[in-house]
Amino acid sequence: MRRSILLNLALITLLIGASGCGNRNRAAEQLTKDTQGAQKFDSNLTFNNVTLEQANDKGQLWWRVKAKQAVYAKDQKNATVEEPKGELFQDGKPVFKIEAQRSDIQQDGKSIVLKGQITAIDIRDGSVLKGNELEWRPTEDVLIIRNGFNGDHKQVQLAAKEGRFLTRTRRVDLTGQIVAQVKEPSLQMRGERLTWLIQDQKLNSDRPIQIDRYENKQITDRGSADQSEVDLKAKIVTLRQNARIALKQSNTQINGNALAWNIDQKTLSASEPITIVNSAQQVTLTANQGEMQIDQQVADLSGNVRGVGEKNQSRLSADRVKWFLATQQFEANGSVSYQQNNPPFSIAGPQASGKLDTQQVAVNGGQEGGRVELQITPQGLGR
Template identity: 45%
Template sequence: MQYKQDNLEISTNLNQEGGRKTTFSPFSLLKSNWYYLPLTICLMLGLVACGFKSPINNQANNSDSSRQDSNLTFFDVTLEQADEVGRPVWRVKAKQAEYTKEKQIGEAQSPYGELYQDGKVVYQVKAEKADIEQDGKQLFLKGKIVATDPANGIILRGNELEWRPQEDLLIVRNQINGSHKQLQAVAQEARVKTREQRMEFSGGVVATSADPQIKMRTEHLIWQIKAETLVSDRLIQIDRYKNNQISDRGKGNSAEVNLKTKIATLANNAQVESLNPLVQITSKSLTWNMNGETVTTNSPVRVFHKAENVTVTANQGEMKIAQKIVYLIGKVNAIGQRRQTLNAQKMTWYLDKKLLEAQGNVAYQQVDPPVNFKGETAVGNLQTENIVVKGGGSGNRVVTEIIPNVRD
């Protein structure tokens, strides 16, 4: 059967369950609105079925009539929907579909569909089995769904799909698995804006990238496909890997990751932690260059070395992860485990050597024994209290060395 009305076209072979194959003339349905099509089919099939009743089995057949009228089988069914100017918005084919009066199309076997935006295919959809519902404005499929973006090579797998062409919105939900050469992601739901080339993951999002090799965990992640950026406005954790092992870890209440430049910007309680050595850098905002292995900020920053129990704060800073060096500028204040402090305008911290180099208005103070020195430069190990302070001014240069007391 082939029928076209109000921008919707249906092509199918019909078979009433338990009865014989029946064919209808299209002109009898021309005045029917699409929303009344299931009722029309049911009535017509009921009339045809009555024509084949046997007088002997008439009473028995009456008991099955309601079941037969609301349970039909479609073969080689095609659903097509067009917009107001005649462009297709979806086309779905199925080898077989079971119909009930509660749904326009019920359970479909091996459905395959194409979703259109502005007359062009934006997603191809297939499943082994799915429930299909549509009302002329949106299409709903439920089952093991696979949706493919042929232009960008994105594949979305889930158990429910909803297409709202008037809203330019594709929703795939219920255990989402998305794959692309640039990104892999699992979530509870994915919302795609096809014109904007924007995909929004929500609910237990775990996204991984091969280049750079990172894994992101958050509750909400927006993928701007053409711009090649990932944006999260929720708490996010980013693990960076080397040789399949975590080397660095970043956290923040929001973040933007540029997959092209391999740079992540963490904001609102931003933190990056190097695991070797175990050093943590925190600030209001951090720029993390993953390939360059640097972390920079122009905001007040705090650096904590866990093994040495040394904390350094400054107005801004940079950490070179591979070289294990930290540069700090502006009101630098280093504090050791025994409350010894070293203040300066600039400081270079060699993490491997456990060495601090300070410049500009240097002031060193320790509690036991009580010592207080000032100068222009200083170098030494704050934790062991081995510090050399150099001070100078027009002609006079003073060098002071402080040697710690020997403790049992």
């Protein structure tokens, strides 16, 4: 009997001990779950209908962004927001409106970065800027759009890898795979670096660039240079250093180091040495300066003018030459000299006219010389 009681007491003690261990294990598991939950809550703070804003020491706002929902990281500097909309401020006044469907936001008190498909609208002129990353640095007055810049303005559409908008001077510096589509006149610019001066209405580049002119969506002329300036208001393209313009209508190429291309008036002018090449007729003219009427296909050259007809090795020099590209005729004045190889001949006089490609040249003495004129006709031409 006593042994039975002792066994029962031992069994009860064992059961109580086992029960205590089980309770302790369950408590530990629950504590672990609660700790993990608390850590998860601490690292992911979710808020609905939030406003993110930052101001300077004077209380002037730098930015204000409202979002439908924001999920904050533990440091509360980074957040993922849904449907963010807001403004970027300069001198306490809004200069840009921004919006996106979804964005990752980073802010450090002095700048804000939004990542996603971001749209920024310039309140001052309605320009629309888009990109995959936007950074606003209010202390530097600069808005940076990275990973694909697209801009739409009433005068021009722009695309590049990156754009830096200096908001106070209203200057945009573009870099990487640039395509600028000027709306009026219809031009397309392509290069690796471009500066857009919004107030001055100019597009400048200090790097090689190509410029195409369009009519009825077809390329009519093509220019290139190491440096360029497009005056959007005056509609003048200035090309410098290794400048080249190819005119499709006349199959002519103009080379020089300073070419001014008036798109509206359809003229070209060169204040420095110029070379004009007509590849179809194999005629080349050079001069110290010159002008060209593109539609009329007339070039007016002055200063040490030289002309060469490659087909027949004919050569012309004069102080001034007017060249009609469509007919290949010319009018030369001042110290005119003409030479040809077949048949060998040379002559000089104050004035001359003719065609280099066919070796038909008339030289005369002008009014002071009493109209002395000589017709040169190559052998076999009149047979």
